[in-house]
Amino acid sequence: MKKENELIKKHYYKQLIMNKETNPISILAEAMLDETQKEEGGNECFIRFAQGEVYYHHKDYESAIFKWEKVENEFVPWAKKNIADSYYELGYLVKAEEEYLAIHTDNVTLASEVQLQLFSLYMEQSQLEQAAEVIKQVVALNPDYLTVTEIARTFFEEHRDWDSAIELAIQEAIRTESMDWFNIVSDYIDKGLTKAIEPNYFTKLLQTLFLVDIEKFEKISVAFWKSYQHGEYYFSWLTEFNQLLSEMSFQDISLQELSKVYEETYSDLISEGTYLIEDISSIVSTILTNWLKITKKSQALLPATAVLSWNQIISEGIEGSVVKEAEAIWAHASKTPTDGFLPSIDVFNSIVKWANEHGIQIGERVPWMVEHVMDLEMNHVMIAGEHTEGKSQLLRNVLGQEDINEAKTILYRYGSDSMYSEILESGDWLPLDDDWIEQSLSRKLVAHSVPSSFLKNNNLEILTTKSIDEMETYVNIADRILYVIDINTLSFESDLLLLEKIQRNDPTIAIDFIVTKMNTIYTEQEVERIVTQLEERIKDSFPLSQMFDLKDGLHVCLKQLSKNKERTGERNQKILKISKRAIELLLEKRVKREKQLLEEITWNEEAILKLTGANNQLSDIEKEKIQHIKESYEVIMKEMKDELKVRIPKTLQACSRFVNESSNFKQIHIELNRKMNEEIQQYLQQTFVPKFANSLQQWLEIGNVEFIQSQAYLKDMTDGFNRLYQNDHFKFQGDFRILDDWYRDIDRMNYGVHVENMNILLRVTPSQLLLKSSGKLFGVLPSNKSMVEKMYKKFIENEDYKQVTDSIISQYMLQFDLFGKALERDMKMFFSSPFRQLNEAIIEAESAINHYTEELNILRANPKKYNDPLTLFKTRIYQLELVAQASGNNWSESYVTQ
Template sequence: MTLEKQLIKKIYYETFLMENETHPPLQVLGEAYLAEQKNEFSDGSYIRFAQGEFYYHHQDFESAIFKWEKVNNELEPWAQKNIADAYFELNQLSAAETVYTSITTDNKILMTEISLQLLSLYIEQNKLDLAFKVIKDAVSVNPDYPNVTTIARSFYEEQQDWDSAVELAINEMIRTESFQWFEILKEYIDKGFTKTISPDYFYKVLVTLHNVDLIQFTQIVSSLWHSYKNEQTYLLWLKTINDFFSHIEVHSTDEWDNISSLYEETYFELIQGQYMLRQLHDIVPNILTNWLKMVNPSRSVFPSAAVLAWDEIFPAKIDSADVQHAEKLLLHSTNYTDDLDYSLHLFDSITQWAQNNDLEMGHRFRWLVCELADLRTNRLLVTGTSGNGKSSFINSVLGENILEDSSSNTVIFKDDAHTEINAITDATISTTNNFSDFHNMMSMHRQTYREKTCIEFKLPCKFLSKNKLAFVVTPGFNRNNDIRNETFGYLNSVDSLLFVLNADSPFTDKERDILLNIQAHAPDLQIHFLLNKIDNIYSEAEVKRVIHDTQTRIHTYFPHARVLPYSSLYTNTQQLNELTDFVNFNFEYKNLDQERTKKILFFIRKAIQYLLDKRVEMENNLVDSISWNEDILVRLNGFINNVTAFEKEKIHFITDSYRTMKHKITNDLTEHIPRLLQGCSDLISEDSDFRHIDIELNTAMNERIRNYLEQTVLPNFASSMQNWIETSNNEFLQSQSYLEEISEGLNSLCGENRIQLECDFKILDDWRRDTDRMTNRIQMEEVNIFRRFTPAQFLLKSAGKLFGSLPKNKTMLYNKYKQYLENEDFTDVTTSIINKFFLQFELFENALERDITMFFRDPFSSLKQAVEHTHLEIQEQQNTLHKMKSNPEVYRDPVTLFELRLRQYEVVLSIDKENPDTELMLETNMESIF
C-alpha cells in the first residue's frame, strides 16, 4: 500500500507494528517514542503522527489533535488535515474549516482530500456556493482521483444544478471518451436538461464522438435534435449541426439513415410556414446540402427535388455542384411517394392558411379538387358546338329528359342511390332533391350570380354506376374558338374529353379550331369524338363512308382519337354496350393516380396565384377604402357644418317668430290696459265711500284687468301660440326632410344603413303642453294700481279720508277722482302688468334655443359618431396597410413556401412511374413528413 493511501486511511501507524504484532499498538508506539528520545538527534514527529492516528480511530480526538500539533516534519500538512478531520468529528465545523483552508501544499492527492472534506463540511453548513466552488476546483485539479467526478456528479444532481452536471459530463466524455459518460450525457439531454444551453457548446462533443463511435455520435445528435425542437434555439442548433457536417466527410450509407431522416423531417417542418424566409435563407440550403450528402441513394428523390426547387425559387443559394449532384441523383431515382395524398395535403394547407388570413378560396374551387381526389370515378367531359345533340346524347344515356339544348351552366352527372341536386358557386352551395327544381335552379343562378355556377346532379343511373363514370357537361360553343366558354375552366378537372359531332356535317373547321385551342390549353388531355345523329344517314354504306372520312380528318390533328357512331333517338342495349367498351378502353390504360395528381397540382398553382393576386387586391382595396373613407369624412364634416348652420337658422327663425308674436301682444296690452283703467271712472259716484274708495277701485281695476287678460288676451295668445307651433312644426319637418336626404345620400354612398338622422319631435309636444298650461288661466298677483305713493294718489286718498264723511264734499271728491282716472296714463302700471303677465312666457322663450338644440341633438350625435367611427376605420386601415407594406414577408413568405412545396413536388412527379417494379410505397411514414 502506498504511503498516500496509508495517510488517507489514517493507518500510517501500522508500519510501526510489523515486528510487534502481538503487543498492544499503544504500547509499541510508546516504546518507539521512548527509544527515539534516546537518540542524539531525535525526531518524534513520525511517532506522534502515528499515535494521533491511533487515538483518532479510538475517537480520542482531543489526544489525536494534541499529538498532531507536535508534528513538524514533511507530514505536517497531513497532520493539519487530520486535525481538521478531528474537529469535523467533534462538530467544531468553524475550527475545521479554518484549519482546512490554512493548509498549503503541492501534493495533489492531499489537496483533493481536503477539497472532498470541505465539500462535506460546506454541505453540512449549507454553504452551497462554497461547496460548488470547492468540488469544481477538485475536479479541475485532479479529475482522475478516485470517485471525485462521481461525487461531483452526485452533488450536482442532488442540488439539481443541471448546467454543472452537463458541463461535468461533457468535459469527462471528451477527456475520457468513455461509454459511461456518453450514457450520462445522453440521459441529461433526453430529460431536457440541456435545452437552455447554447447548441454550439456541444460542438467539441460531436467532434469527439464522431472520431470515437459513429453509433454514439448519431444517438447524441438525435437526442440534441429532438431536445432543441420547438425551442428558441432550434435554428441555432440547425446552424451548429450544419456547420459540423460541412467540415467532415460523409458517405451515404445506412449508418446515416437516422440523421438523414432528421434532416428530411426538419426540412418539411421548416417550409410549413412558421418561419420567415429571412430565418431560413442561411439554414435551409445547408440542410439540403447535408441531407443530400448523407441520404441513401434509394431515398434521394425528395432531397434532390427539394434542392432543385429551392435553387429555382432562390437562385444561387446552393452550390452549383450540389445542384448538379441532385440532378444526377434524380435522373436515376425512383419515386415511391403517395403523390395524391401529398398534393391534397398541400392544397389543404393552402386553404387552411387562406381561411386563417380571412381569404376564401371558394366552394367551387375546393369542390373540384375534392372531385379529383375520388379515384373511384372517371370524369368524362362532354361538349361540342351548339346544335350537335349533346343534350339529347346525355338524356339518352341517363334515360331521362333532363338537359335542355339551351343550358348555359356546367352540369356534372353522378350516380347515387338518391336524387340530389347541388348548385355550387364560389360563394354558396344550394341543395334540393326535387327534380322539378332543377331548371328553376339553373335559371335562378344564371340571373342571380355573375360568377360561374356548376350543378352537381346525383341520380340513380345504371350506366354511370356500371362504368364508374361521371359526366361533366359544359355549355355548347356558339362562336369559333371562344375561350370564354366554360369548357376551358374544366379542362384540368376531367380525365378525358368527348366532343359531340353532328353526322350531317362532322368535324367542321370551326370545331377543329375549337379543339386545337382546347389542346393548347390542356395538351395532355385525351380527346375522343361521338358522331351523333348517325340515324340521319340514309344507308349503311353512307354511314361507313362518313365514319371513315371523319376519322381521316380527325386523325390528321388528333391521331390517337377514337370516333364512336351514335344515335340519340334509338338508344338500345347494343349501342350502350359499345359506349361502355369505348369508355372502358379510354380509361383502361390510364395512370389515374398520377394524372389526377398533376391536375390537383394545376389547381394548387392556381390557388397560389390567387393568393398572390389577392395580396395585391387587398393592398389596393385598403388604399381605395382609405381614400373613400377620407372622402366620407370630408362629407360628414361638411354635413355637420351644414346642420350647424341649419340649426342656427331655425333657432333664429323660430325664436324671432315667437318674439314677433309676443311683441304684438305687448303692443295690444300697452294700448288697451290704460284705456281699461281709465274706464274705471264709471265705478265712481257721488255716493261712493271716498274714505275707502282707493281700495275698492284697486280691487275693481285688478278684476277688470284679470277678466280682460283671461277672456281676451289669453285666448288670442293661445291661438297665436298654436299658429307659431304649427309654423315651427313646418320648420322642423323641413329640417327632418333635409337630414333624411343627407342620411339617404350617405347610406347610398356607403352601400349600407350606416346612419340615421332622426330629430326629436317630442319638443313640439312639450311646447303644446306648455302652451296649454300658460294660456289656460292667468296666474298673476294683484297689481297695486290705486294704492301707490304717488303725489296725486296720496292727495286723493288723504282728501277722501278727511272729507269723505261730509256730504257736501262728495261732489268735489267725485269730480277729483273721476278727473284723475280719466286723465291718468297708467304707464307704470301697464308696464308692471305686462311684465307679470309675460313672466312665464319669457321663461318659455329663454328655453327655446335649448329646446331647438335638443331637437337636433340626435342627428348631431349620429354624425359625430360616424366621424369618430370613420376616423377609427381610417386609422385601422392605415395601420393594416402600413403593416402589410412594412412587413410584406408575413404574407409573402408563406405563399412563397407554398410555391416551393408545389415546385419540388412537380419535380418529383416528373420521374417516370410507368415501370411496374417501382410501384412501391415509400417506407418513410409520410404523415410525419407532411
C-alpha cells in the same frame, strides 16, 4: 502511491511498528525514547506523526493534535490535514474549516483529500453553495481521483443543480470518451434539461462523440434536435449543428434516423407558411445539403428532390455540386411506392389552413374539386366543345331524358330523384328551385342529380362545359375529355391549340373526339374528305386519341376508363395541379385586395367629404330655421308687451267711472282696488288672450311648415346617402315631438297663466295718503262729496300706472319669455339625431380609412409576408411532382419542370 494511501488512511505508523503484536503506543513511545538518546536523532517528527495517527484511531484527538503540531518535516501538510480531521471528529467544525483552508500544497492527492473533507464538512452544515464550489474544484483538480465525479454527479442531481450536472457530464464525456457519461448526457436531454442551454455549448461533445461512436452520435443528435424543436434556440441549433455536420466527413455512412429528422424539419420550415424565405434560406440550404450527405444514396430520393425543388423555385444557397448529385440520384431512382394521397392532401390542407388564417377564401370551388378527385371509385368525364347541340344529343342518348340545358356548365350525377343544386364557391351545395334557370343566369356550376342507371352502373359523373373558359377551370377533375366537333364548323383550330396546352399540362388526361354530322351541308364525299383531314390533324397532336361517332362515343370512352382502375398517381397529379391553381388564386387575391383597399380608402374619403358637406349645409339650415322661428316669435312677444303697456293703464284709468257721490269714500280705495283687478282680469281673459292665442297658433303653423320643410330636406339627404352606401344605413329624422311640446306649452300659457291681484290703490304713497285722509275728513260732510269725487276721478285718470303695468307684464309674460329662450335649444334637439348620425358616419369613415390604410401599408411594406409562404408551398408541390415522376407515375418531364 502506496505511501499516500497509508497517509490518507492514517496508517503510516504501521511502517514503524513492523506488524509487531505489542501495543503500538508502547512501541512508538520506546522508539521515541530511543531516538531522543541518539546524538544525531532526526526521526522524532516521523515518530510523532505516527503517534498522532495511533491516538487518532483510539479517538484521543487532543493527543493526536498535540503530536501533529510538533511535526516539522515533509509531513507537515499531512499533519495539518490530520489536525483538521481531528477537529472535525471533535465537532469543532469552524476550527476544522480554518485548518483545512490553511493548507497549501502541490500534492494533488493531499489537495483532493482536503477538498473532499471540506465537501463533507459543508454538507453536514447544509452549506450547499460552498459544497458545490468545493466539489467542482476537486473534479477540476483531480477528476480521476477515487469516485469524485460520481460524488459530484450525485450531489448535483440530488440538489437539482442541473447546470452543474450537465457541465460535469459533458466534461467527463469529452475527457473520458466513456459511453456511460454520454448516456448520462442523453438522459439529461430526454428529460428536457438541456433545451434552455445555447446549442454551441454542446459542439465539442458532438465532435468527440462523432469520432467515438457514430451510432450514439446520431441518437444524441436526434435527441438534441427534438428537444430544441420550436423552442427558443431552435434556429440556433439548426445553424450550429448543420455547420458542425458540414465540417464532418461521411464516407459510406448512412444515418437514417437523423435523415428522418431532416425530412421532418425541412417540411416544418416550408409547410405552414410561417417563415419568410430570407429568414430560413441559409438554414434550409445547409439542411438540404447535409440531409443528402447523410442519407444512403439508394434511399435519397426525398432529399434529392428537395434539393432540386428548392434550387428550382428559390434558387438560393445550394452549391452546384450538390445539385448535380441530387439530379443524378433523381435520374437513377428506382420506382418506389408512394403514400397515396397523403403528401398531396397535406400540402393542399396547408394552403387552405394558411388562407383561412389570413381570412382569405380561395374560391373557384377548389376544396370541392379536391374532394371530387379523391373519389377513386368514380369515373369523371368532361364533355366539351362549341357544338352545343351535339353535346346535348350525346347526353340524351346516355341519360335518357330530354331536359338538357345547353347554356350551362352542369355536373350530371346519379340521384334517386331529379334535383338541381348549385355548387358554391366554398364547395357547399345549395338546393335550387325548378325555376332556377330564369332566376339565376349567373350561376357558374350546377349539379343535376339524375335517376340514370347508366350513371349508376358505370360509377360515372359527367361535366358539360358551356365555354372554353369553363373547360379550363374544371379540367383538373376530369379523367377523360370528350371533345365534340361539328363537321359543319371548320374553325376549330383554336380549340385544338387549347387542348394541346391542356395535354401538355396534364399528360395523364385522355382526350378523345366525337365528330357529329348533324344537318350537314356537305356531300358525302366532302364529309369523308373533311373527316380524313381532321383525323390527320388530331393524330399529329394527339397520337393516343380516338375519334368516335355520336352514337357510341361515351360507351367506348367508359371502356377505356375501366381499363385503368389504379389511378392514384393520376389523381395525385390532379390534386397537385389544383393546389397550384389555389396558389395562383391567392396571389391574384393579394393584388385584388390591394386594389380593393385603395378603393375602400378612396370611397371613404369621398364619403367624408360628402358627409362633412351635408353636416355644414344642415348646420346652415338649422341656423336659418332657428333665426326664422325665433324672430317670428319675438315679433309676437313684442306685440303682446306693447299691447299690455297701452291697454292696462287705459283699463285702470277707465275705472274712474266707478267713483260717484254715492260712493263710500271711507272705503272707496278698497272698492276701487278690487274693481281695477277685476277689470284687468276681464281684459286679459276676454280680449288679450283670444287676440294673441290666434297669433301664437299662426306662429305654430309657421313652425310646423319649417319642420316639414326641414324633414323633406332630411328625407332627400337620407335617400342620397343610402344610395351612396348601397343600403339603408341612414334614417335622418327630425324630432317632431318638439312641435307637440310647443302646442302643449302654448295652450298652457294662454289659458293657464294667472295674474295675482295687485295693490293698485292700497299702496302707501304721499298722494294716496292725502286722498285717503281727505276722504275720511270730508266724507262726513255731505256738501264736500262732490269735491272728493272729482279729486278721486282726477287721481285715477291722471295716474300712469307704470309700476303696476310692468308688474303685470312681468307676471304674465314670464312663461312666454322662458319659452322663447328655449326655442334655440328645442330647434337643435329637432336636428340632433341627423347631426349625430352624420358625425358618427364621419368617425366611422375615418376609422375605416385608418384601418384600411394600415392594412395597405402592411401589405405594401412587407409583400414577402404574403408571397413567401405561397412560394414555399410551390416548392413542396414541385418536390412531390419530382417524387411522383421518379415513382413511376408516368409524369412527363415537360410537365414537372414547367
